[in-house]
Amino acid sequence: MQSVLIIGAGGVSRVVTHKCAQVRDTFKDITLASRTISKCEQIKNEIIAKGLGDINIHSIDADDIPALVTLIKRVKPNIVINVALPYQDLTIMEACLQTGVNYLDTANYEHPDTAKFEYKEQWAYHKRFQQAGIMGLLGSGFDPGVTNVFCAYAQQNLFDTIHYIDILDCNAGDHGYPFATNFNPEINIREITAKGRYWEKGKWIETDPLSVSIDHDYPEIGIRKSYLMYHEEMESLCQNIPDLKRIRFFMTFGESYLTHLQVLQNVGMTRIDEVEHNGCKIVPLQFLKTLLPDPASLGPRTKGKTNIGCVITGIKDAKPRKTYIYNVCDHESCWAEVNSQAISYTTGVPAMIGALLILSGDWKQEGGIFNMEQLSANPFMNALNQHGLPWNILELPVE
């Protein structure tokens, strides 16, 4: 009997839990644990109402390793899916190591006091996971996640050599609010206000936040201004795609979003250090999160589509080739299926698929820490088509 423990009960978790409950052949026993038990209860009730069976729920502080170890020993899962926040990655990995259970997440570790994310501390677990014979799958969301798999699929099936990768992420959804974020506001704003960075000829090149943009034509959406940003999948892809010359990441933002963000930054509301306010200490960005709409509440209001994909240029059979692999996802269809908008959906479905492939044996390795592109892309690509994120391939003219 395969059992899964899902940690965190936010927007992405709602999708992971629904999707696991849709695949009961593999996920027979589902436990959802988060800091706030009422959030687990709400997801449990939604799953029961959709006729997807029952799930177990617990409260847990995932910053507390002994409490996590006790919970894991009690639940005895085959895998832990971490969809809490990036701050909890290391404590949950440590608890998995101590209990000998496979681990999966969707975002790489970030320290609450420093808006900088990198894989170093998670990759450092490789040997210990190997010795324990357990697998740690990092970044099994959409970006990182599916974008890594798109690159691996291109490497394994479409190209002899890949030279250039541009990852392009467009959310053309409209939720009707002047300013809201589609996933955890604190994580989202930390990411967007950070300096941009891309990798070229073995070096990282830094750019001022949102200072570089291109116009890109997104299938089923149209031309959108897209801003160069740093994004974590580039850190592993530049190491795992041989002969790569350059990798960049671009994301679209609406005018209203950018104007609000600029004002919030100018007045200090995106600061992540503590400030004194009426005799108590507050972190402005955390206070802003309290004021902003909960991303989970955007689902029923959001209309429109997302398009996330990779434009890959290289050589096939001694000829230049340029290929665009992408997925289009519709916010309203996601809401109808799992009570969620497309950003959480496009993250939660790949998290379920990563766990499915580990438990089914298709992706199970002897042990160690893995990024998505290090594994065989085809089973994952097939599963995307089966579980709600179908993809397309366009051949583009080579300039």
Ligand code: NDP
């Ligand atoms: P939410 O803020 O909606 O949910 C996070 C959940 O984690 C909340 O239920 C929260 O519970 C819980 N949580 C926070 N701290 C703890 C803790 N110490 N112990 C237990 N539970 C805790 O975030 P999202 O669902 O939007 O995002 C989840 C993850 O997915 C994030 O890591 C995010 O970076 C990642 N992500 C990845 C993407 C990708 O494509 N790879 C895209 C989008 C998101 P409570 O409310 O009770 O505090």
